[in-house]
Amino acid sequence: MNEILQNYSKKVDERLNKLFDLKGIPELLRNAMSYSVFAGGKRLRPALNLMANRMAGGIQEETLDIACALEMIHTYSLIHDDLPAMDNDAMRRGKPTNHVVFGEGHAILAGDALLNFAYETMLQNALKHSKNMQNHVKAIKIIADAAGPKGMIAGQSCDIEFEGKQQSKDELEYVHNHKTGAMITASLLSGIIICSPSHEQIGAVIAYGERIGLVFQIVDDILDEAGEASKMGKSTRKDQQAEKLTYPKLYGLEESYKLAERLTGESVAALSIFGDKAHELVALASFLLVRNH
Amino acid sequence: MNEILQNYSKKVDERLNKLFDLKGIPELLRNAMSYSVFAGGKRLRPALNLMANRMAGGIQEETLDIACALEMIHTYSLIHDDLPAMDNDAMRRGKPTNHVVFGEGHAILAGDALLNFAYETMLQNALKHSKNMQNHVKAIKIIADAAGPKGMIAGQSCDIEFEGKQQSKDELEYVHNHKTGAMITASLLSGIIICSPSHEQIGAVIAYGERIGLVFQIVDDILDEAGEASKMGKSTRKDQQAEKLTYPKLYGLEESYKLAERLTGESVAALSIFGDKAHELVALASFLLVRNH
Numbered sequence: 001m002n003e004i005l006q007n008y009s010k011k012v013d014e015r016l017n018k019l020f021d022l023k024g025i026p027e028l029l030r031n032a033m034s035y036s037v038f039a040g041g042k043r044l045r046p047a048l049n050l051m052a053n054r055m056a057g058g059i060q061e062e063t064l065d066i067a068c069a070l071e072m073i074h075t076y077s078l079i080h081d082d083l084p085a086m087d088n089d090a091m092r093r094g095k096p097t098n099h100v101v102f103g104e105g106h107a108i109l110a111g112d113a114l115l116n117f118a119y120e121t122m123l124q125n126a127l128k129h130s131k132n133m134q135n136h137v138k139a140i141k142i143i144a145d146a147a148g149p150k151g152m153i154a155g156q157s158c159d160i161e162f163e164g165k166q167q168s169k170d171e172l173e174y175v176h177n178h179k180t181g182a183m184i185t186a187s188l189l190s191g192i193i194i195c196s197p198s199h200e201q202i203g204a205v206i207a208y209g210e211r212i213g214l215v216f217q218i219v220d221d222i223l224d225e226a227g228e229a230s231k232m233g234k235s236t237r238k239d240q241q242a243e244k245l246t247y248p249k250l251y252g253l254e255e256s257y258k259l260a261e262r263l264t265g266e267s268v269a270a271l272s273i274f275g276d277k278a279h280e281l282v283a284l285a286s287f288l289l290v291r292n293h
Numbered sequence: 294m295n296e297i298l299q300n301y302s303k304k305v306d307e308r309l310n311k312l313f314d315l316k317g318i319p320e321l322l323r324n325a326m327s328y329s330v331f332a333g334g335k336r337l338r339p340a341l342n343l344m345a346n347r348m349a350g351g352i353q354e355e356t357l358d359i360a361c362a363l364e365m366i367h368t369y370s371l372i373h374d375d376l377p378a379m380d381n382d383a384m385r386r387g388k389p390t391n392h393v394v395f396g397e398g399h400a401i402l403a404g405d406a407l408l409n410f411a412y413e414t415m416l417q418n419a420l421k422h423s424k425n426m427q428n429h430v431k432a433i434k435i436i437a438d439a440a441g442p443k444g445m446i447a448g449q450s451c452d453i454e455f456e457g458k459q460q461s462k463d464e465l466e467y468v469h470n471h472k473t474g475a476m477i478t479a480s481l482l483s484g485i486i487i488c489s490p491s492h493e494q495i496g497a498v499i500a501y502g503e504r505i506g507l508v509f510q511i512v513d514d515i516l517d518e519a520g521e522a523s524k525m526g527k528s529t530r531k532d533q534q535a536e537k538l539t540y541p542k543l544y545g546l547e548e549s550y551k552l553a554e555r556l557t558g559e560s561v562a563a564l565s566i567f568g569d570k571a572h573e574l575v576a577l578a579s580f581l582l583v584r585n586h
Contacts, residue, residue: 025442029450033442080405085397104378105453108401109446112373115405116441119412123434133426141416148409149318149326153402157322160398 001287004280008047011060013038016068019121032102032110033117036075040093045070045187051280052191052205055271062132063194065125066139069118070187073147076114077183079107081156115147132194139190146186155179167245176217177210184216185209188281204270211267212285218260219291221246222253264289294580297573301340304353306331309361312414325395325403326410329368333386338363338480344573345484345498348564355425356487358418359432362411363480366440369407370476372400374449408440425487432483439479448472460538469510470503477509478502481574497563504560505578511553512584514539515546557582 020034046067053063082089082097083104090100099107119140126136145151155178162171188209192201225248247256267285271278313327339360346356375382375390376397383393392400412433419429438444448471455464481502485494518541540549560578564571 022442025447026450026454028454029442029447076405080401083398083401085401105376106450108373108376108378109450109453111405112369112408113442113446115408116437116446120434120437120441123430123437126430127427127434130427133430134420134423137416137419137426137430141413141420144409144413144416148413149315149322149406153406153409154318154322157319157399157402160402161319161321 001283004283005042005044005047005287008050009043011050011064012043012046012067012071015064016071019065019068019117028102028106029109029113032098032106033113035101036079036098036110037072037114039095041071041075043071045074045183047284048184048187048209048281049191051284052188053194055274055277055281056192056195056197056201057277058191058195062125062129063139063191065121066143066190066194067187069122070143070183070190072114072118072121073143074183076111076118077147077152077156079111079114083107086156086160119144135194135196139193142190142193143183143186146182151178151182151186155182162244164243169245169250172245172247172250173214176214180217181210181213184213200273204273207270208267208281208285211263211270212288215260215263215267215285215288218247218256218263219289221248222256222260223292225253260289294576297576298335298337298340298580301343302336304343304357305336305339305360305364308357309364312358312361312410321395321399322402322406325391325399326406328394329372329385329391329403330365330407332388334364334368336364338367338476340577341477341480341502341574342484344577345481346487348567348570348574349485349488349490349494350570351484351488355418355422356432356484358414359436359483359487360480362415363436363476363483365407365411365414366436367476369404369411370440370445370449372404372407376400379449379453412437428487428489432486435483435486436476436479439475444471444475444479445473448475455537457536462538462543465538465540465543466507469507473510474503474506477506493566497566500563501560501574501578504556504563505581508553508556508560508578508581511540511549511556512582514541515549515553516585518546553582 016037020030020037022030049063049067049070050060053060078092079098081087082092083099089097091097097107098110102110122136122140122143126133126140129136147153149157155175158171158175159179162175185206186209188205189202192205197205225246247259250256251259264285268282271281309330313323313330315323342356342360342363343353347353371385372391374380375385376392382390384390390400391403395403415429415433415436419426419433422429440446442450448468451464451468452472455468478499479502481498482495485498490498518539540552543549544552557578561575564574
């Protein structure tokens with residue numbers, strides 16, 4: 001799986017490099033944007049998009065810019081999340097966070113610019129594929145809904161609101177489903193929507209996405225509880241220090257892992273209607289379960 | 294003119310009220326978004342969009358959501374601009390700024406959410422008018438380019454960079470053209486592009502937009518220099534205190550006003566190819582020149 005992911009990651013990085021060869025924008029702004037986009041992310045969301053697109057019989061070239069835009073939106077959310085007024089993180093992926101390097105003002109602007117540039121990129125791509133325009137607009141709309149105040153930002157808002165307060169299981173799940181899950185599902189959906197999928201195919205991909213989104217978060221919590229700071233590239237046990245509710249706190253380490261296993265099984269089962277074509281996403285689900293960083 | 298503007302403003306407010314009747318988003322986030330959107334803005338950008346659309350023979354209903362999205366993008370930029378890490382403003386339009394009321398974290402998120410919701414709104418509108426989809430995608434792309442790192446955010450970036458430094462005339466114009474001008478021109482262009490305009494019509498609207506954008510800024514500088522805090526609803530002479538270059542500093546009050554007059558004349562002349570249909574935008578240009586708040 002690692003090799004497949006690296007191939008996708010390479011393709012995405014090549015395209016991102018071209019997209020960020022930006023002329024006519026202030027150097028400091030461009031540097032602040034590029035710094036975080038090229039800070040060693042796993043390119044998971046782009047890979048989900050491209051894998052789902054391939055599974056549905058799509059042409060990869062048509063969705064590559066959408067894949068890159070997903071990474072821009074992910075990166076913007078990390079930059080803003082790390083700000084002193086939010087999570088106040090000084091390190092991310094083993095490097096100083098954006099505001100530590102460029103100052104808070106430019107970190108805010110770099111995030112704004114990345115969110116906006118994601119839409120510029122997807123809209124330009126839609127105009128390039130005007131024969132399939134309707135599906136492209138649907139794909140961008142799916143991503144916008146997931147990134148916006150009904151999706152990812154709802155999760156971030158509650159995350160701040162719940163800080164330092166007792167959280168319930170429902171609240172924990174609300175935050176994760178919105179903060180992480182929504183964009184994971186949207187990454188997959190936007191990849192297949194380009195191919196005019198059936199209702200059953202859409203339903204299967206949503207079922208898969210919702211489950212691996214949760215697995216991703218549970219495993220993150222487990223690694224945070226059990227892992228070493230050096231492997232994660234960010235401060236671990238931070239969530240615990242901040243008295244944040246986590247899956248290991250709620251169910252214990254062992255039961256949390258069992259839950260992740262069960263969800264992984266369900267996610268794989270959901271893709272059965274795609275047959276062999278689902279092999280990459282099937283392998284990815286297992287990979288997300290057993291990852292150690 | 295005031296009455297015409299109020300009619301547009303009323304139409305836009307009615308639609309914004311419907312769009313912000315949002316279900317299923319956290320209350321605090323919704324309140325933070327609504328607070329600044331309904332804080333008494335003049336709705337200038339939406340009016341420009343709707344007036345340009347009418348001038349080009351468009352159906353107002355088709356571009357009303359785009360007009361509302363322009364106001365969301367404008368509002369997000371003000372919220373982020375007012376943050377302590379940026380301009381650090383505590384008052385705006387006679388009210389406490391967003392971060393003063395909701396805290397910095399939620400002010401950042403409310404801005405992010407408004408930018409994102411603007412795209413959600415425009416994309417939904419494009420799907421509703423699928424027969425004219427190509428033009429709608431073009432309109433959204435024009436707005437995205439103007440709002441992004443090549444447009445408004447470039448202006449904000451330089452604005453921060455130049456703070457406390459000696460500025461040249463070119464730098465002053467760069468900031469204004471990008472920070473304010475780009476979105477003013479995009480408001481107009483996105484209004485006519487829906488109607489498949491000719492190259493000449495596009496050129497005329499750009500010429501008009503660039504000029505009234507500058508007039509808007511020059512008059513802002515003049516009012517800031519000469520005006521009273523009570524009329525402006527924000528601290529005046531603030532730019533001067535921060536040693537920011539302004540048009541009155543560069544040319545003196547009288548010459549600045551003459552420049553604004555000349556640009557207004559040119560802007561009106563540019564619209565001659567639209568004949569009588571340009572009457573609203575012609576009146577607006579004069580109104581922007583003589584406004585006193």
